[in-house]
Amino acid sequence: MENAQVQVKSFEEEGKLITSLRAEINKVIIGQEYMVDRIIMGLLTGGHILLEGIPGLAKSLTANTVAETIGIGFKRIQFTPDLLPADILGTEIYNQKTGEFVIKKGPIFTNILLADEINRAPAKVQSALLEAMQENQVTIGDVTYRLDKPFLVIATQNPIEQQGTYPLPEAQQDRFMLKLKIEYPKREEEKQIIERFSKDRVNEPPLRKILSHDTIMQLRNLIDEVYVHENIKNYVLDIIFMTREKNIYIACGASPRASISLIKASKCKAFMEGRNFVIPDDVKSVVYDVLRHRILLSYEAEAEDITSEDLITQILEKVNLP
CATH class of the missing domain: 3.40.50.300 (P-loop containing nucleotide triphosphate hydrolases)
Incomplete structure (x- = not known):
């Protein structure tokens, strides 16, 4: 239990660096x-x-x-x-x-x-x-x-x-x-x-290096340690595999690189929120950025003005939350 508390404390302390970084960037x-x-x-x-x-x-x-x-x-x-x-x-x-x-x-x-x-x-x-x-x-x-x-x-x-x-x-x-x-x-x-x-x-002072x-x-090594439960991994796979199912609006679904990117981005999102574990909301917050350029639309989708974001929304509605 003590090790877990120390680990969480480390994540919280390192997360303060991100807060400082945001504040410095917001000066410009x-x-x-x-x-x-x-x-x-x-x-x-x-x-x-x-x-x-x-x-x-x-x-x-x-x-x-x-x-x-x-x-x-x-x-x-x-x-x-x-x-x-x-x-x-x-x-x-x-x-x-x-x-x-x-x-x-x-x-x-x-x-x-x-x-x-x-x-x-x-x-x-x-x-x-x-x-x-x-x-x-x-x-x-x-x-x-x-x-x-x-x-x-x-x-x-x-x-x-x-x-x-x-x-x-x-x-x-x-x-x-x-x-x-x-x-x-x-x-x-x-x-x-x-x-x-x-x-x-x-005459404005230069930005501080945070x-x-x-x-x-x-920080990269610390993010690697963020815990991803099996249910979260299956949730990610459900989303990715649904892009590959037969769909008149999808010409080509997301590659395995998308699965890796979605997990990595979700772990980083959890870290930036001060947590050492991933929750479904972390996945949902980054899934559009990970997938919007990895879903190849069909002619039917373009004809009906359906975007990759529309399809991602439909997929999230169909996939069961862990």
């Missing part, structure tokens, strides 16, 4: 708690994040702000149609003085990489990034380099202005643990945004 970001929490979740689980929303909703600013509050590397790539894989991964450069090739590493060699407007780059560039995300390594010439941990990709894409873009195929979207749909801020929040960002912010590299890795 107004509202958007959902996006902030999910980015933190990606950082603590090693799961990459895909942000979808119209321009001007603070997607890039939020990613940059999170990086500022953490003592790890951060780089940003603006994806464009003329981008090459070498611009991301790096390349070999011939040194005329030594007569040898030297490696110039690309911006992917960092801890947090912001891939801005990923759907602006051609498929070859997208594939190079997604392969590195999956394998956590990059090959330049004949040499393979492991990427540092933690390594998190936060990709943004614009759902409008699709002319001249290269939308991510569903199979490649599956590499992202979460896909977030970012909405407009509330009226009162936007009023605060106007008041804060219409002033000169040059988490370090070692702290993040310690």
